[in-house]
Amino acid sequence: MIKKSHxxxxxxxxxxxxxxxxxxxxxxxxxxxxxxxxxxxxLENEFRDKGFACQHQTNRAKMFQAELSSFHVRKFA
Structure with a gap:
C-alpha cells in the first residue's frame, strides 16, 4: 500500500x-x-448546464474531503 503524503x-x-x-x-x-x-x-439547457457544473464541483469537493479525512485517520489514528 502506497502512503500518500499531505x-x-x-x-x-x-x-x-x-x-x-x-x-x-x-x-x-x-x-x-x-x-x-x-x-x-x-432555459432548460442553461439551467441543466449550470446545475451540472455546480454538481460536478460539489462532487470534486466531497471526493477531496473523503480522501483527506481517510488520510488523517490513517496518519493520526
Missing part, C-alpha cells in the same frame, strides 16, 4: 480543482458570447 493529496486536489475551474470558465465564456451575440439558449 502534499500528494493537495497536488491531486489542486489538479482536479483546476480542471473543474477551467470547465466552469469555458462554460461562462460560452454564456457571455451567447448573450453578446444574442443567441438564445433554451
Amino acid at each position: 502534499a500528494d493529496i493537495y497536488k491531486k486536489f489542486r489538479r482536479k480543482y483546476t480542471d473543474t475551474l477551467q470547465a466552469l470558465t469555458q462554460h461562462t465564456q460560452k454564456l457571455i458570447i451567447n448573450k453578446k451575440s444574442e443567441i438564445k439558449d433554451s
Whole structure:
C-alpha cells in the first residue's frame, strides 16, 4: 500500500480543482458570447448546464474531503 503524503493529496486536489475551474470558465465564456451575440439558449439547457457544473464541483469537493479525512485517520489514528 502506497502512503500518500499531505502534499500528494493537495497536488491531486489542486489538479482536479483546476480542471473543474477551467470547465466552469469555458462554460461562462460560452454564456457571455451567447448573450453578446444574442443567441438564445433554451432555459432548460442553461439551467441543466449550470446545475451540472455546480454538481460536478460539489462532487470534486466531497471526493477531496473523503480522501483527506481517510488520510488523517490513517496518519493520526
